[in-house]
Amino acid sequence: MDSSGGVFVFIEQTDGTVEDTSFEVLGKGREIADRxxxxxxxxxxxxxxxxxxxxxxxxxxxxxLVAESPLLKNFTAEAxxxxxxxxxxxxxxVMLLIGATHNGTALAGILAVRLGAGLMAHVxxxxxxxxxxxxxxxxxxxxxxxxxxxxxxxxxxxxxxxRPGVFKLPELTEEAGSVVPFPVDLKPGDIRCEVVEKKxxxxxxxxxxxxxxxxxxxxxxxxxxxxxxxxxxxxxxGVSRPLADKGLASKNLVVGxxxxxxxxxxxxxxxxxxxxxxxxxxxxxxxxxxxxxDPNAEIFKHADYCVIGDASKVIPKLIAEMARPGGSxx
Amino acid sequence: MKQIVCLxxxxxxxxxxxxxxxxxxxREGVExxxxxxxxxxxxxxxxxxxxxxxxxxxxxxGPPSFEPFLKLAVAMGADDxxxxxxxxxxxxxxxxxxxxxxxxxxxxxxxxxxxxxxxSADGSTEQVPPSVAGWLGISHxxxxxxxxxxxxxxxxxxxxxxxxxxxxxxxxxxxxxxLGCNSPRFPDFRRKRWADKEFKLTTFSMxxxxxxxxxxxxxxxxxxxTALSRMRSPERRREFIEGTEEEIARRLCQIVGGRGRGS
Amino acid sequence: MSQLATDEFRQAVSRATGSRLLACxxxxxxxxxxxxxxxxRSVIRGAQLGIRDLAMSExxxxxxxxxxxxxxxxxxxxITGVIxxxxxxxxxxxxxxxxxxxxxxxxxxxxTAWEGKKRERGKWAEGLGVKVANHAQHLLFLDDAVSFDPRxxxxxxxxxxxxxxxxxxxxxxxxKERSAGDEVYQIxxxxxxxxxxxxxxxxxxxxxxxxxxxxxPHSNSVFKDVYPKYGDVPPVFHYTEFISDLLDHDLxxxxxxxxxxGLSITYHDPCYLGxxxxxxxxxxxxxxxxxxxxxxxxxDNRSNALCCGGGGGGMYVESNGExxxxxxxxxxNDTGALVMATACPFCVLNFEDGVKTVGSRIKVMDVAEILxxxxxxxxx
Numbered sequence: 001m002d003s004s005g006g007v008f009v010f011i012e013q014t015d016g017t018v019e020d021t022s023f024e025v026l027g028k029g030r031e032i033a034d035r036x037x038x039x040x041x042x043x044x045x046x047x048x049x050x051x052x053x054x055x056x057x058x059x060x061x062x063x064x065l066v067a068e069s070p071l072l073k074n075f076t077a078e079a080x081x082x083x084x085x086x087x088x089x090x091x092x093x094v095m096l097l098i099g100a101t102h103n104g105t106a107l108a109g110i111l112a113v114r115l116g117a118g119l120m121a122h123v124x125x126x127x128x129x130x131x132x133x134x135x136x137x138x139x140x141x142x143x144x145x146x147x148x149x150x151x152x153x154x155x156x157x158x159x160x161x162x163r164p165g166v167f168k169l170p171e172l173t174e175e176a177g178s179v180v181p182f183p184v185d186l187k188p189g190d191i192r193c194e195v196v197e198k199k200x201x202x203x204x205x206x207x208x209x210x211x212x213x214x215x216x217x218x219x220x221x222x223x224x225x226x227x228x229x230x231x232x233x234x235x236x237x238g239v240s241r242p243l244a245d246k247g248l249a250s251k252n253l254v255v256g257x258x259x260x261x262x263x264x265x266x267x268x269x270x271x272x273x274x275x276x277x278x279x280x281x282x283x284x285x286x287x288x289x290x291x292x293x294d295p296n297a298e299i300f301k302h303a304d305y306c307v308i309g310d311a312s313k314v315i316p317k318l319i320a321e322m323a324r325p326g327g328s329x330x
Numbered sequence: 331m332k333q334i335v336c337l338x339x340x341x342x343x344x345x346x347x348x349x350x351x352x353x354x355x356x357r358e359g360v361e362x363x364x365x366x367x368x369x370x371x372x373x374x375x376x377x378x379x380x381x382x383x384x385x386x387x388x389x390x391x392g393p394p395s396f397e398p399f400l401k402l403a404v405a406m407g408a409d410d411x412x413x414x415x416x417x418x419x420x421x422x423x424x425x426x427x428x429x430x431x432x433x434x435x436x437x438x439x440x441x442x443x444x445x446x447x448x449x450s451a452d453g454s455t456e457q458v459p460p461s462v463a464g465w466l467g468i469s470h471x472x473x474x475x476x477x478x479x480x481x482x483x484x485x486x487x488x489x490x491x492x493x494x495x496x497x498x499x500x501x502x503x504x505x506x507x508x509l510g511c512n513s514p515r516f517p518d519f520r521r522k523r524w525a526d527k528e529f530k531l532t533t534f535s536m537x538x539x540x541x542x543x544x545x546x547x548x549x550x551x552x553x554x555x556t557a558l559s560r561m562r563s564p565e566r567r568r569e570f571i572e573g574t575e576e577e578i579a580r581r582l583c584q585i586v587g588g589r590g591r592g593s
Numbered sequence: 594m595s596q597l598a599t600d601e602f603r604q605a606v607s608r609a610t611g612s613r614l615l616a617c618x619x620x621x622x623x624x625x626x627x628x629x630x631x632x633x634r635s636v637i638r639g640a641q642l643g644i645r646d647l648a649m650s651e652x653x654x655x656x657x658x659x660x661x662x663x664x665x666x667x668x669x670x671x672i673t674g675v676i677x678x679x680x681x682x683x684x685x686x687x688x689x690x691x692x693x694x695x696x697x698x699x700x701x702x703x704x705t706a707w708e709g710k711k712r713e714r715g716k717w718a719e720g721l722g723v724k725v726a727n728h729a730q731h732l733l734f735l736d737d738a739v740s741f742d743p744r745x746x747x748x749x750x751x752x753x754x755x756x757x758x759x760x761x762x763x764x765x766x767x768x769k770e771r772s773a774g775d776e777v778y779q780i781x782x783x784x785x786x787x788x789x790x791x792x793x794x795x796x797x798x799x800x801x802x803x804x805x806x807x808x809x810p811h812s813n814s815v816f817k818d819v820y821p822k823y824g825d826v827p828p829v830f831h832y833t834e835f836i837s838d839l840l841d842h843d844l845x846x847x848x849x850x851x852x853x854x855g856l857s858i859t860y861h862d863p864c865y866l867g868x869x870x871x872x873x874x875x876x877x878x879x880x881x882x883x884x885x886x887x888x889x890x891x892x893d894n895r896s897n898a899l900c901c902g903g904g905g906g907g908m909y910v911e912s913n914g915e916x917x918x919x920x921x922x923x924x925x926n927d928t929g930a931l932v933m934a935t936a937c938p939f940c941v942l943n944f945e946d947g948v949k950t951v952g953s954r955i956k957v958m959d960v961a962e963i964l965x966x967x968x969x970x971x972x973x
Contacts, residue, residue, distance in 0.1 A: 192499055
């Protein structure tokens, strides 16, 4: 396999901020490239990209391709696909990695068809196959309970979208890659979607927080209590999927296979039964504390400390204990 | 306004078993249902039809056993149903699946809006919708929670990571609909009885769609599965904290206090 | 808000409600007495005059169908009948609450309105040695919530213990059991309800059971009041009726237990057991049969009991304002009793919630749970 084209990483930015997932993928991309002995090309699209491109060049990219145009200011699959496809044709990478944000996922799907490439979606791990150097992606399926290790059998580049929060944020390096402008060949007529309104609301992302309190159905829809616990313990707040499906919490708070993987040191999981699609999000958590009123709840198999009890009783006691002067919290 | 809704029939996840010996997924005896997100997609199409009229056709790639589910979709209000069925379609990855779906949709052209659920419950790659749009060469607006028609354009509200957008597009376009964004209407059982007895499904085979075996199914896929495993969970302590409510609170407090594992 | 009355709507309502509306002379007693603050009088008025905004408003879905208004109504208007007919019309127009609609889908796809996996429905019986999906003289029907909710499964365990102690030959359906369909009926759907009822009736026939024992008064009512339209239903008894009969025949003998000595219990009459099925005395009799137990009556008891808010689909829909269960828990507190007993799974859940919120030391228990403690102890 000709790897000379290197590893290509799509860097997603929204209104001047690079998505953390893109940095995570860049870090992993660099690790893979080093193993194969090839370079990493990062690609960033939008307007006013200089500072962001600099950041990328200090996070592992040997080259950062910068495509500037007012037509790229807002993400549209049409415009982004056209430009990235052009970049890929010029660079001929052996691998193309994209963070599986909503936009990244949409972009990858169209690109795969445009390029005739194999695409492994929202992988939770990436490996290089011994001997062949082929990209192996671990793709979760069936609600997250089963993982399929996949490989691209035809097409180039080998594509993968990566689940947010799975890989570590790379450190800033002294070494800097080069920032190279990429000519943009776009006309307004290329874009048929017009973004007429856009509203971004950033909070503490659950996947990055050191501590997270996760509430499930067992909280009986009373989220004030686990939220208070999150506040007093300095934790981010997350939910299990059913709570978001019921409209009680926004989807970006969901922990699990359809949401975020936690990388926390401590996760307090309250009132969550522990179905496979949820517990897959706990794998990287150092310490899991679970509270559930059902002694047979599956969650207890995935926890370090288990309390059989009703969330509405246990949490207030814990909150009170934490507030007690001379209490047991260090 | 002609609308086409892609439907997938998926297994009930909790009934899926994994054979540890053979490292395969056991599907025998597993019951199926219409993929939840596709129900939301169908509801979105029907809602729009309630307002501006036109027709809604449901389309699916699968074996003949999908028929009752397509009829259920008709009972929900779809005007017609098409099944893309051929042994050669089996084992398809998202690339080969989207290719077949796109060909089926093309056979129903002209159309205004194509709908997909944002992801399937089993594969959940979210890749079929953008790939179908790619094959059809039409715009794709993803993670849509609401739709309306403003003049000539279709206005869609998209939910994106950390926020939302409102996007206007000239048809034709493909819309992938967010899971849970609406309440799918329950089938009209009188219509269901009619559909079960009288409604005739339209079926297209590989030949009907103009494909050769190498284009579709396992052969036409760009990716392959090399191994399957159950998600491994790290070994947890599984230590149960017992005692009075106060004792439990104190112990939890100690743990939260930040000494973590090994304390 | 449009006050326009339309002939078309009035005719549709008239066809749906028949003559049930005509007797109402708008005294407003119903609205005054409704524990859920439903503007009943307005709804009836809207139906009488064909004013859509009054008759088909959200208020229609706030109703827990508790029948307290009917007890108070001086004209004997079939108010819940009218509510149901209006719901049928409202459902056709897709105005039913989304949560009830998703419950409907769950009944169709998984055989349960309560969240739960179809093939795990029989798990509550593991290790109990209960006859499952087999021929027996009596069929014990759990329904959805009792089958899946860990708190409510304990009620089923208790009923099983009592029946076993009495040597009764009974079976349960396990994961072959399908929802009784109360939620389907409450949302006003008719086509699927017919199929479900017929399917269940056939299942009952196949078990060869000569009668059905229910745990939930809601399934009890659906079987007795709704199913006969669709087929022949065997006799149906709520477990309190059935066990009361066993008590009369000395097959159940609650023995002495230290916990029961001097225990003060107040019994709450579930709407669907009391006002719907007319069963008031049997549960009391069961409690009083326990040596040492003292019954204390709440201010509003028997046909005046205050609804917990769970009926009519209420378990699936958010309520506005103060939950009615809080008022009832306060009344229970006032009796000084240590235990609040009831005989409906929805009441158990709502009152336990209420006790948590209102902050009370009273313990909420189902009659079966209380009785099960004392049965099989030196008595039989």
